[in-house]
Amino acid sequence: MPFRHFEFEGLNMQWKALAVVSTMLIAGCSTSHIKPYSSADVAKAEGEENRLWHSADRYEKQLKNSSRVYGNETLQVYLQGIMDKLYPEFKGNIRVYVLKQPVLNAFALPNGGVYVNTGLIAAMENEAQLAAVLAHEGIHYINRHSMKQREVRKMTSAFATATMLAGFPLLGSVGLASTVTGYSRDLEREADDEGYIRLVEAGYDPSQSTVAFEALAREARASEVKRPMFFSTHPAMEERIEHFQKLQEKDDKVRGKDIHADRYQSHVEHLRKEVLKNKLETGRYSEIIATFEAPSQEALYDETDQYILAEAFRMRDKVDDKGKAIALYKELMTFDENYAPPYKAMGLLSYKEKDFSQAKVFLKKYLELEPESTDGPFIKQYLEML
Structure with a gap:
């Protein structure tokens, strides 16, 4: 769930063109052969996915050697405990770290590293709200969304053509394009849905998922960035809030109470x-x-x-x-x-x-x-x- 902001005034049509063509490419590329990890024992990368993991390992090493990691061990242990409660069978595989950044952002690397910005942690009012975010990011890892996205982006020449037609020739490479477009709309929705199930199973009050996204939307609206956007292929924030509300209505009888x-x-x-x-x-x-x-x-x-x-x-x-x-x-x-x-x-x-x-x-x-x-x-x- 990357929360990134861009300032591209007057480029609305270009963004729409990129979004439309990207969505068509994603829809036409099946990733059904990429199965979710079933437990920590099988969460091992092979082949092309192994290269993704190595890239993530190098990135994590750079982060840890920089001054960006928030060095509060007590807080990290606490957040790791929340993640382990959400994903007990993946204990030791999904690792939570905090970055010293005031902007709203959280992301999961293909090797199981999950990074949450201090700004997002501060925007959450209770443990259940942050658990909703962590549950979402955990699904990106166990469902191997990075690998699925990579498979889709193998159509490099078609994607490069799409970005050039949309007016973004520098985004023609797979890696750069991914940093802008993030996960597809379908993968984000999958992370929302399955993360919600994890939240309920862990005993948290699932209504806090809606409150969490409302808080994020409120702060995003207050941002003085001229064109705030969650990637064009993602569900709009208001749509995601409505979706969580519908999930709660459906599971009203099975509801935890933990907020902490x-x-x-x-x-x-x-x-x-x-x-x-x-x-x-x-x-x-x-x-x-x-x-x-x-x-x-x-x-x-x-x-x-x-x-x-x-x-x-x-x-x-x-x-x-x-x-x-x-x-x-x-x-x-x-x-x-x-x-x-x-x-x-x-x-x-x-x-x-x-x-x-x-x-x-x-x-x-x-x-x-x-x-x-x-x-x-x-x-x-x-x-x-x-």
Whole structure:
């Protein structure tokens, strides 16, 4: 279930052309001879699939040698436990790792490596919601979707022609085309359906699958990327939400109750704060604001996290944003008069508005509370100009 964003303005017809021709090629290529793994004992690659696994092994090695892997062993053990609960017969074969990325993404490699971004983990409200995502990714592995996709893409010359006609000559190679189009619509639906069964069998409340995708859709809409899209061959997000709702109606009598919200929060609380800060640093202001606008999400953060929200309003600087930021800063000062950050923010805002007397009061208070702050010299320069 890759969540990737592209900014190709004015290329709607080209994307549609690529989607149509790709779908025709996939429909015309049977992969019924590629059977799912039945247990961990037979989850071994041979021939061409073995080459896929080796490529995945090399990619995993690169990831682990980079700074992208989130190095929290306790969290990794916890997430691995969820996956093992969903796929007990594949324990040791499906391995879960976390990547330090604020964007919504999760993907499964053909060798059983499953990677989940910190941004997606933070967007989930409880264990059952993340389990829905992990269940989906696990199906991509055990049903050998990478191999099935490779078989379809063997029609390289036809696919290259399709991409060139659609206006994407650089995507003519099988590998590059796969990074854009991802799994086919049918394979994504298969992962949704069979992942849902795993979720139910593990005792989780399956209604959380719908809530999970609603949360992902909400944040995707808030993204400031001009053309957010889940690959053109994937079911639209709204369609997937409706599909999960229908699955729940069908299995209403067989429903688990496990959500484990408190347990999940205890493991990801610090991560949530890190993701908020990362989004602020990378200019994802609307995503931060959308998070706090959802009541169920807002409850997952404490009062001091409201400072990040205030900063998002201040930096986004749309109509009424400044007033909202100021109101939040004042609330924070009332909540804890010794919490320094809002004094600095109010001081800088007052300075910008040429209210120098107020700026002086706020900035002096900030230095009083944080005399050893790294930005102390910078603040002192402001005070010298007042």
